[in-house]
Amino acid sequence: MSEQEERIPKVSEDLAQKIRAFKDMHPSDIASEIDDLALDEIRASLRELEDEMAADVITELPLEIQTRLLENMRLERISDIIPEMNSDDAADALGNVSPERLQDIIEKLPDEEAEDITDLLEYPEDSAGGIMQKEFIAVDESMNLAQAREAIRRDEDQDEDSSIYVYVVDAERRLKGVLRLRDLLFRDLRLKARDVMTTDVSSVHVLDDQEQIANLFQKYNYSALPVVDDSETLVGLVTSDDVMDVLQEEATEDMQRMVGLSGEEGVITPWHRSVKNRLPWLCINLVTAFVVAWVVSLFEGTIDRFAVLAIFLPIIGLLGGNAGSQTLTIVVRSLALGEIENKEWRRVLIKEIMVGCSLGVAIGLLVGLISWLWRGNYIFGVVACIAMMLNMVAAAMAGVLVPIGLKTLKVDPALASSIMVTTVTDVVGFFLFLGLATLAISFYAL
Amino acid sequence: MSEQEERIPKVSEDLAQKIRAFKDMHPSDIASEIDDLALDEIRASLRELEDEMAADVITELPLEIQTRLLENMRLERISDIIPEMNSDDAADALGNVSPERLQDIIEKLPDEEAEDITDLLEYPEDSAGGIMQKEFIAVDESMNLAQAREAIRRDEDQDEDSSIYVYVVDAERRLKGVLRLRDLLFRDLRLKARDVMTTDVSSVHVLDDQEQIANLFQKYNYSALPVVDDSETLVGLVTSDDVMDVLQEEATEDMQRMVGLSGEEGVITPWHRSVKNRLPWLCINLVTAFVVAWVVSLFEGTIDRFAVLAIFLPIIGLLGGNAGSQTLTIVVRSLALGEIENKEWRRVLIKEIMVGCSLGVAIGLLVGLISWLWRGNYIFGVVACIAMMLNMVAAAMAGVLVPIGLKTLKVDPALASSIMVTTVTDVVGFFLFLGLATLAISFYAL
Incomplete structure (x- = not known):
């Protein structure tokens, strides 16, 4: 084995001082202190912590660092630390570790933990199974409340919690009900769980x-939801802190995907990985940009005679693109929040077209007026005004139809949608403006 | 009074059928059923519900509809419904009601509710005071655990909950500690709260x-945090469902503000309100677009001789704008998630410049190559390549410095940042491209 078990790096006085302060700190704060250190220094810091604390600190580190730690720490230490984590956090941490290394780690773990984690790793990352924990309290329906309370007392995980979810299952571990807190506090302890439980308990499929x-x-x-499999067997628990992570993750993903990012990039992503993430969509953007350039090239003759037309292009492009992005942002976000149901997109489209028309008239008139005052050519002012108006309507339509279309194709509605919308507004805007200008020129024989 | 107390509108058979189904539905589902009906129909639906159910349904409706309902429903009904709401939901619902109407409603409410709601309405909407509820359990430190349990039993609000937070206060209602669930379940009931409580309880300022x-x-x-005022007096409770709402709201706000939206627009916002929201930033965008146009106009003479240059403008503009938006999205999101601390932005800037250089080289070479192959003019290909490279670096810098700059000015880092970044990339990109082209033309005497 190539592990560097003996190589204990020297710790700088600076770091040593940091480490001494860890005693009184919250794991999250320790994580923020060390997350920008070199890997060896992070390992040196973790070496000074108790297993449980080390587990809590690792859980709070960025996932990329967790992976690298689990690839590099001593197997013995890992097998002490992992059982101290919640099973869902452990599965997340192990999710990106290489298959051979994962095998080594799983083998060293106590059977129960190994099984829980292997189970969790089989579910898709973005499913209930991918975010749930295996730690929950379930009592048999034939138990009495005194036994249910005893189950809580034995459960060390809930030590610090102010929440409690005691689920009631039958002999096959199928979910039957849930005990309310006030049942456990105030009802006769000799009553059976099945006679006290609330039976209309919501659950999600794994x-x-x-x-x-x-x-x-x-x-x-909800503050927690039990997770069941095909046979209604209780397999896990999703809690509100998991959901908060999901909310943040999904919002980040939507924002990033709109502009052609992976959805998982952050400021700590190494620069070469960022380049790899962003280049593909920029290349697609390059193709769409050349389509726009080709549209402009159709009117090269006109621009050749009236170079002033080139000056208007950025105005048409920027305003159309921005108006399209406004509509797009509203629609992508509303889709994510579940605010647009099945057939309602037609109503959204009609509204956005009305907004586009109104903005088009206002901005179109302003563009036309300023252009006329600036360049003293009223014909091009009128052309810019009309092109701007129509472009705003096109922007509104693209802003609705691109994400709705992606969703219909079962693709993430956010996916590179901003690139597509700005391409549409540029193509439509430039074609209208240069086309109308060409017509006007021949009509007025300029 | 202008209330239409007698005008009970006829209910269509369709609606009557809907209403009959409400009996077995969750308030949230009833809200989704009625939120797209006319106001009169919503009122007719609410008329069929018990006060408590009506309160829960109203809470789940979009805020705009809540406001209109409270402006139009009978005062007597409102004064029955409001006390059934959580105080924070009631304050939210009443937040946008006209001052006179609010006065009328408050006067009709029971004293305690009136006081709680008046208190909450005084805090800024986006402060702890604006999201907290006044419903929480606090026991005096001299009470024993049996008395604490009795306080829970009496508290109807917690009826359905699986969470419990029993805070311990002194005679001046200053926060002293918190009782854990297992204290209440398993400790000797004769013990005093002050001897059992956990004293290191986190809290936030109102x-x-x-x-x-x-x-x-x-x-x-956390799953809940107590809220205290200047004198450490316990005044409210923020729970995880409040925080989920905040997370969604803040993410929506950031996404919207980046493209010059109010942050509070949704698909149900009436079209004329949307126009009013979007027009101001589009007008600012109009000004920046004319700045870009002015930069292009500096080179009108060059374009006049070589119209082909106009064809390259959309390529420079679209790619620079998109690269800038990628960096901007990463930075705005990281700032919101608290991932960039005080001085770290320099490191982010350096990383993004490295990414920008790499992407610039790749995209620049591609743009140069395709341009050369397409137009057969290698000089303009080289110029496009260099301009693209430098523009990518400018895009990276703008994507970092615009939001960091806004934050330094104590403005929301997302505010219209996308408009600013695309303006910067257009100005820099077009100036470099047309400037270099002009130099090349005179150097090669084309």
Whole structure:
């Protein structure tokens, strides 16, 4: 084995001082302190922490660093730390570790943890199974409340929590109900769980999409939801902190995907990885940009005679692109929040066209007026005005139809949608403006 | 009074059928059923519901509709419904009602509710005070655990909850500690709260910003945080469902503000309000677009001789704008998530410049090559290549410096940042491209 078990790097006095302060700090704060250190220094810091604390700190580090730590730390230490993590956090941390290394780690783990984590790793990352934890309290329906309370007392994970979810299952571990907190506090302890439980308990399927689940939490203000498999067996628990992570992740993803980013890039992503992420969509953007250039080239003769037309192009392009982005942003976000249901997009389209017409008239008249005052040529002013108006309507339509179309094709509605919308507004805007200008020139024999 | 107390509109058979189904539905689902009806129909639907159910349904409706309902419903009904709401939801619903109407409603409410809501309405919407609820359980430190349990039993609001937060206060209602669930379940009931409580309880100040609070919840995985005022008096409670709303709201706001939207627009916003929201920033965009046009006009003579240059403008503009938007999106999102701390922006800037250089070389060479192959003019190909490279670096710098600059000025870093960045990339890109082309033309005496 190539592990550097003996190589304990020297710790700088600076770092040593940092480490001494860790005793009184929250794991999250320790994580923020060390997340910008070199890997060896992070390892040196973790070496000074108890297993449970180290587990909490690692959980709070960026996922990229977690992966690198689990690739490089001693196997013995890892097998001490992993069981101290919540199973969902452990599965996340191990999700990107190389298959051979993962195998090595799993083998060293206690059986129960190994099984939980292997289970969780099989579910898609963005499904209920991918975000749920295996830690939950389930009691058999034939137990009495005193036994249910005993189950809580034994459960160390809930030590610090102010929430409790005691689910009731039958002999096959199928979800039957849930015990309310006040049942456990105030009802006769000799009563059976099945006679006290609330039976209309909501649950999600283990393969349900995380975004759907987040919308459920938001809509019904749940603070946790049990997860069941095909046979209604209780397999896990999704809690509100998982959902907060999902909400942030999905919002980041939408924002990034609109401009052709991977959805998972952050400021800490190494620069060469960022280049690799961004280049493909810029290349596609390059193709669409040459389509726009080709449209302009159709009117090269006109521009050759009236170079002033080139000056208007950025105005048409910038305003059309921005108006399109405004509509697009509203639609992409509303789709993500579940605010646009099946057939409602037609109403959204009609509204946005009305908005586009109004903005088009206002901005079109302004563009025309300023152009006329600036260049003293009223014909091109009128042409710019009309092209701007129509372009605003095109922008509105593209802003609605691009994301709705992507969704219909079962693709993420945000995917590079901004690139597509700005291409549409440039193509339509430039074609209209240069086309109308060419017509006007021949009509007025300029 | 101008209320239409007698005018009970006829209910269509269609609606009557809908209403009959409400009995077995969750308030959220009823809200989704009726939120696209006319106001009179919504009122007719609410008339069929018990006060508590009506309160829950109203809470789940879009805020705009809540406002219109409270402006138009009978005062007597409102004064029955409002006390059934959580105080924070009631304050949200009443937040946009006209001052006179608000006065009328408050006067009709029971004293305690009136006071809670008046209190909450005084805090800024995006502060802890603006999102907290007044419903929480606080026991005096001299009480024993049996008395604390009795306080929970009496508290109807917690009826359905699986979470419980019992805070301990002194005689002046200053926050002293919190009781854990397991204290209430398993400790000797004769013990005093002050001897059992956990004393290191985190809290937020009533004027703390909601985005900061959301970051705290995320960082430390809280499920609720008590809110205190200047004298450490416990005044409210922020729960994870409030924070989920904040996360969604802030993400929506950032996405929208980047493209010059109000941050609060949705698909249900009436079209004329959308026009009013979007027009101001489009007008600012109009000014920046004319700045870009002016830069192009500096080279009108060059374009007059070589119209082919106009064809390259959209390529420079689209790619520079998109690269800038990519960097901008990463930075705005990281700022919102608290991932960039005080001095770290320099490191982000250096990284983005490296990314910009790499992308510039790749995209620049491609643009140069395709241009040369397409137009057969290698000089303009080289000029396009160099301009593209430098523009990518400018895009990277603008994408970092615009939001960081806005933040330094204590303005929302997202504010219209996309408009600014695309303006910068257009100005720099066009100036470089047309300037270099002019130099090349005179150097080669084309």
